[in-house]
Amino acid sequence: MPQKEIDKAVAGEYRIGFQVDIEADTVPPGLDENTICFISAKKNEPEWMRDLRLKAFSKWKTMAEPHWGHVSYPPIGYQAISYFSAPKNPPQSLDEVDPKILEAYEKLGIPLEEQKQLQGIAVDAVFDSVSVKTTYTEELNKHGIIFCSISEAIQKHPELIKKYMHSVVPMNDNFFATLNSAVFTDGTFVYIPKGVRCPMELSTYFRINALNTGQFERTLIVADEDSYVSYNEGCSAPTRDENQLHAAVVELIAMKNAHIKYSTIQNWYPGDETGKGGIYNFVTKRGLCLGDNSKISWTQVETGSAITWKYPGCILKGDNSVGEFYSVAVTTLAQQADTGTKMIHLGKNTSSTIVSKGISAMKGQNTYRGLVKIGAHAQGARNFSQCDSLLIGSECGAHTFPTLECKDSKGYIEHEATTSKISDEQLFYLRQRGISEEDAVSMIVHGFCKEVFSQLPMEYAVEAKALLNLTLEGSVG
Amino acid sequence: MMKIENLKANIGSKEILKGLNLVLEEGKVHAIMGPNGAGKSTLSKAVTGHYEIEITGGDIVYKNRSLLEMSPEERALEGIFLSFQNPVEIPGVNNAYFLRTALNAKRKHEGKKELNAAEFLRLMKEHLESLGMKSDMISRSLNEGFSGGEKKRNEILQMLVLEPDVIILDEIDSGLDIDALRAVSEGINKMKNGKRSFLVITHYSRILDYIKPDYIHVLKEGKIVKTAGPELVAQLEAEGYESIEDENQ
Numbered sequence: 001m002p003q004k005e006i007d008k009a010v011a012g013e014y015r016i017g018f019q020v021d022i023e024a025d026t027v028p029p030g031l032d033e034n035t036i037c038f039i040s041a042k043k044n045e046p047e048w049m050r051d052l053r054l055k056a057f058s059k060w061k062t063m064a065e066p067h068w069g070h071v072s073y074p075p076i077g078y079q080a081i082s083y084f085s086a087p088k089n090p091p092q093s094l095d096e097v098d099p100k101i102l103e104a105y106e107k108l109g110i111p112l113e114e115q116k117q118l119q120g121i122a123v124d125a126v127f128d129s130v131s132v133k134t135t136y137t138e139e140l141n142k143h144g145i146i147f148c149s150i151s152e153a154i155q156k157h158p159e160l161i162k163k164y165m166h167s168v169v170p171m172n173d174n175f176f177a178t179l180n181s182a183v184f185t186d187g188t189f190v191y192i193p194k195g196v197r198c199p200m201e202l203s204t205y206f207r208i209n210a211l212n213t214g215q216f217e218r219t220l221i222v223a224d225e226d227s228y229v230s231y232n233e234g235c236s237a238p239t240r241d242e243n244q245l246h247a248a249v250v251e252l253i254a255m256k257n258a259h260i261k262y263s264t265i266q267n268w269y270p271g272d273e274t275g276k277g278g279i280y281n282f283v284t285k286r287g288l289c290l291g292d293n294s295k296i297s298w299t300q301v302e303t304g305s306a307i308t309w310k311y312p313g314c315i316l317k318g319d320n321s322v323g324e325f326y327s328v329a330v331t332t333l334a335q336q337a338d339t340g341t342k343m344i345h346l347g348k349n350t351s352s353t354i355v356s357k358g359i360s361a362m363k364g365q366n367t368y369r370g371l372v373k374i375g376a377h378a379q380g381a382r383n384f385s386q387c388d389s390l391l392i393g394s395e396c397g398a399h400t401f402p403t404l405e406c407k408d409s410k411g412y413i414e415h416e417a418t419t420s421k422i423s424d425e426q427l428f429y430l431r432q433r434g435i436s437e438e439d440a441v442s443m444i445v446h447g448f449c450k451e452v453f454s455q456l457p458m459e460y461a462v463e464a465k466a467l468l469n470l471t472l473e474g475s476v477g
Numbered sequence: 478m479m480k481i482e483n484l485k486a487n488i489g490s491k492e493i494l495k496g497l498n499l500v501l502e503e504g505k506v507h508a509i510m511g512p513n514g515a516g517k518s519t520l521s522k523a524v525t526g527h528y529e530i531e532i533t534g535g536d537i538v539y540k541n542r543s544l545l546e547m548s549p550e551e552r553a554l555e556g557i558f559l560s561f562q563n564p565v566e567i568p569g570v571n572n573a574y575f576l577r578t579a580l581n582a583k584r585k586h587e588g589k590k591e592l593n594a595a596e597f598l599r600l601m602k603e604h605l606e607s608l609g610m611k612s613d614m615i616s617r618s619l620n621e622g623f624s625g626g627e628k629k630r631n632e633i634l635q636m637l638v639l640e641p642d643v644i645i646l647d648e649i650d651s652g653l654d655i656d657a658l659r660a661v662s663e664g665i666n667k668m669k670n671g672k673r674s675f676l677v678i679t680h681y682s683r684i685l686d687y688i689k690p691d692y693i694h695v696l697k698e699g700k701i702v703k704t705a706g707p708e709l710v711a712q713l714e715a716e717g718y719e720s721i722e723d724e725n726q
Contacts, residue, residue, distance in 0.1 A: 424528050425565045432525055432561075433579035433635065434553035434586070443578070447569025447618065 026085040031078055033057065036182055039084050043151045043185075046158065056171050056181035063175045069338040070367040070399055071307050073243070073280065081245055083183045083216070136200065146191040147202055150218050153189035160191060164222055168251040168288045168315070176247040176309075177284040180216045184249065187217035192227040192258070201457055203232040219250040223258035225291060230261040232460055243271075243306060248283045256291030256318065261299070263456050264312075265464055268304035273362065275334035278306025285312035286342075289321035289350075297324040298341065299455045301464040303471040306335060311369065313342030316350035316378075323352040326452040328464075330471055331364025331396070340370040340401075345381040345411070354385040357449050360396035361472065367399040374411035382412045389419040390448050392441070392472075442469055478503045478539070478674045479524075479643060485534035486516075486523045493519040495699035496535065501643065502692075504671040508685055509678045510710075511696035512718045517678045518562065520696070521647045524676075525559045526552055539643070554586040556642030560632040560649055566620040572631070573601065573615040580638055604637045607667070609660045625652035633664040644668065645676045650684040662687030682710045695721050 027038055036057055040050035065076070140147050146157060154161050171181045188204045204219065223229055233250075246268060252260050262285075271278025281304075287296035298312040314323030325341035343352035358366035366389065374381045389398030404413050422444050430440035446453075446465060453461050479501040486494040493516045501507055509517055522530045524537060526549040537544040544552055567575070581591040592600070605612055608630050620628055629649060636644060646665065650658055665675070665688050677688060685707070693709040694701045695718065702723040703709070712720070 423565070426567050428528055428549060429561065429565045429567070430575070430579075431549040432553050432559055433575075433639065434550050434582045435575075435579055436550050436582070437548075439578065439582075443570055443575065444567060447567055447571075450569040 026082050029080050029082045031057075031081070031083055031183070035083050039183060039185060042084060043154070045151075045154055048158075048162070049154050052166075052171070053182050056178050057183075059172045060175070060178040060182055063172075063178060065175050069309050070365070070369075070401075071309065071336040071338050073307055073336075076243075076245060076280065078179075084185055139200075140198075143196050143199065144193040145196060145198055146189065148189055150184070150187040150189045150220065153220075157189070157191070160222065161189070161220070164251065164253055165218075165220055166251075168253060168286045169249050169284050174284060176282040177249050180218060180247050180249045180284070184216045184218040187219045187248070188221075189219075190221040190229060190231060192221075192223045192229045194224045195226045196224075197227065198229040201230050201232060201459075203234070205234045215244075215246045215248070217248045219248070221251070221260060221262070222253045223255060223260045223294075225255045226257045227255075228259045228261075230263070230457055232263045232265070232457065234265045234267070234463075243277060244269075244279050246279050246281050246283070246305075248285075250283070250285040250312075252285075252287035252296055254287065254289050254291065254294035254296050254318075254321075257293045258291060259295040259297075260287065261297045261457075262287070262312075263460055264298075264300040264302070265460060265467060266300065266302045266304050266308070267467055269306075270304050270333055270335050271306035273333045275306065275363075278335070279304065281305035281308045281310065283308075283310040285310060287312070287314045287323070289314060289316045289318050289323060289347075291321070292318040292347070293320045294318050295322040295324070297326070297455070299324075299326045299452065300328070300339075301452070301456070301467065302327070302329040302337060302339065303467055305337070308335075308337040308339050310339050311342055311371075313344065313371075314352065315344045315346065316352065316381075317346045318350075319347040320349045321347055322350070324455075325352075325354045325356070326455045327356045328359070328449045328452045328468075329357070329366055329368075330359045330361075330468065331366045332361040332471060334363045336365045336367075338367040338369055340368045342371040343373070343383060345372075345374040345378040345383070347378060347381075349380040350378055351382045352384075354383070354387070355451050356385075356387045357452055358387070358389045358398050359392070359445060359448065359472075360389065360398050361392040362396060364396045365399070366397070367401065369401045369403075371403045372405070372413055372415075374406045374408050374413065376407040378408050379410055381408060383414065385413075385415045387415075387417045388448070389417075390445065391419065391421045392445075442472060445472055479544075480538045481520075481524075481535070482538065483535035484520075484523060484537065485532070486519060487531045487533055488519065488529050492533070493699055494523065497696075497700055499694060499701055501674045501676060503674060504669075505691040506669075506675040506677060506688060507692045507694060508690040508710075509676060509694050509696050509701075510680070510682075510713060510718075513680070515696045516699045517696055518647055521559055521645045521676070521678055524552075524643075524645060525549060525557060550582075553641075554583055557645070558636055558639060558641035558643065559645045560629075560636060560647060562647040562651065564620045564623075564628045564632055566618075566622075568618050568621050570619045571615075572617055572619050573597070575619050576601075576615070576635060576638055579635070583639055600638065604634055608634055608637075608664055609656070610634065626654060626657040629653055629661055630657065630664075633661050636668065637664055640668075642672070643674050643676070645678065647678045648680065649677070650679060650681065658684070658687065682714055685710055697721065697723070700725075 036053050169177050172178055192198055254260050268279035268281055289296055296314050302308055316323050323343050329337045329339050331337045341354055356368050358368055360366040368387045372383045387400050398419055400417050426444055427440050453464055456464055481499040484494050484497040511517055532545055577597045584591055601615055610630050690707050693705050695703040703721050
């Protein structure tokens with residue numbers, strides 16, 4: 001099959017790159033103490049929060065941007081970014097939400113009006129820097145579940161925020177996490193009380209709309225003993241020629257017997273085929289299995305962003321705790337992804353599973369970077385890792401950098417890796433049965449991703465499949 | 478049904494078919510026999526539009542159209558089916574999902590209603606039983622980890638479901654034990670309806686005991702050198718391909 005045809009088949013069009021014209025309060029570009037105090041004041045934050053931000057900022061000034069990732073990009077002008085943008089006149093209720101914002105979310109397929117929503121999914125929507133609307137709050141309150149914007153949580157639940165924020169990703173963890181600690185604008189907070197199984201899927205949708213703004217959201221999820229929650233995150237941005245920075249921090253804490261399932265469908269604007277525009281996605285996500293028998297599962301489908309730099313990981317502290325990472329990362333056009341996971345085994349009989357599927361097409365570069373560490377006291381710890389790469393065409397690349405450290409002589413680590421190309425013979429076989437070339441490519445790719453998609457909640461699996469089709473098919477026909 | 482006229486085809490820079498002529502008659506079984514390297518598989522690839530083949534001369538006319546201008550999928554939708562000699566494995570692609578997609582592509586092409594999952598499964602159940610296939614075969618990944626015999630039965634299953642007009646069987650008997658050979662042959666014979674044409678490509682005469690040919694064509698050095706009735710099989714068995722002279726010269 002000629003390369004031209006393949007490229008055509010995989011050059012998906014970014015279909016949610018629209019921009020909405022909304023009056024916004026945006027601070028001028030630049031970052032100093034005043035910017036941080038401005039953000040803090042805008043959010044009516046208590047003094048302790050503002051002081052934490054300033055502390056992070058002074059640390060950040062001493063740090064250097066990391067460049068060990070297998071990605072390349074021009075220097076980021078941190079002073080050229082606007083660190084806060086909010087739709088004017090923040091809404092008090094759904095009736096007051098700017099109809100244009102509601103329309104924007106409708107276009108994305110996320111109607112905020114509760115009656116129209118998918119049954120059983122509560123949504124927190126973050127537009128640029130502020131949370132616009134959280135749905136189903138009352139229903140969740142009945143169970144004692146807290147699901148609100150992080151700004152609201154700072155005001156209403158300071159004891160929980162003080163206790164858990166920075167407890168998994170320390171303030172000085174890395175350059176981007178520290179930047180986030182200084183300037184984070186909004187995000188989601190979830191608390192599931194003891195013994196509660198969250199009755200619906202919780203979901204946050206992030207949208208960057210304003211020009212030249214960064215999005216720095218912060219998510220904190222605490223699952224108390226014997227609880228369960230399934231949380232989903234989605235994201236998108238308008239099509240623009242400029243690069244935009246997204247540096248989020250996500251912290252998960254699972255107490256004894258608790259289970260957190262965290263799914264991400266990441267579809268930030270990827271830039272064009274020459275590498276112009278797109279989101280720089282530098283994200284720190286980490287879960288702490290604090291209690292015995294706790295479990296944290298990360299599932300991610302990454303199709304967007306010009307550059308992705310993220311390693312959702314688990315610290316398996318409680319005995320018998322379980323960490324899982326299922327990932328599909330697609331790089332096409334001129335996208336670069338350096339992604340993977342960290343599994344840190346500290347407790348006894350802890351186990352982790354890593355299934356990573358990288359798909360590269362056109363000039364996409366896909367890197368898996370993983371760390372599996374088994375500590376000296378983690379007797380009986382086990383890990384299974386499987387990293388598969390699929391190449392479509394000849395200009396793309398796949399790279400794997402696994403690191404395995406085992407301090408316990410009885411630890412058990414298993415690593416499998418494969419790299420394959422969509423073979424002409426496979427395509428021909430399907431086409432000989434009357435299946436179009438485009439559908440044949442899609443079928444082979446979906447087959448490759450099957451193990452990961454099967455981990456997503458049903459509605460999101462459907463969305464992920466559709467998204468993969470959009471990303472890889474696009475312009476044909 | 479199909480007319481192959483003076484067909485010349487290369488693989489890479491090597492000329493394999495050197496002016497091949499063949500007429501497939503409606504409702505007839507044509508066997509293509511010949512020594513290794515004569516171009517038997519190349520012929521099946523040329524008819525189906527395989528990516529390795531470069532056609533350098535001649536034409537294949539099917540339903541009053543030149544096949545050469547049609548994509549592989551278009552040829553398939555127009556009723557040309559190839560049972561592959563070595564069916565490729567496609568991990569993670571569910572066998573039933575694949576086959577329903579293929580069937581619905583064809584039904585759509587013919588202006589028929591697409592089958593839903595339940596209707597498709599009913600259809601599937603019948604065919605699986607007749608081929609002696611385990612029902613879990615259709616929930617497995619396409620050809621992945623299938624034994625040689627399972628792969629061939631799966632090819633025949635696809636043929637039964639897709640109901641093609643021209644059926645090309647490339648070495649269908651290779652790697653089959655006697656039970657599998659019988660099941661596969663029964664499947665093929667069931668497809669005979671006086672309209673469908675069969676092109677049976679084989680090294681050995683064994684399969685022809687099960688699928689009775691109307692014509693035997695001997696393919697040597699890129700050309701059909703002899704066409705005769707089924708009685709030719711006995712001569713080939715006794716004397717080999719060496720004895721066959723090009724009757725066109």
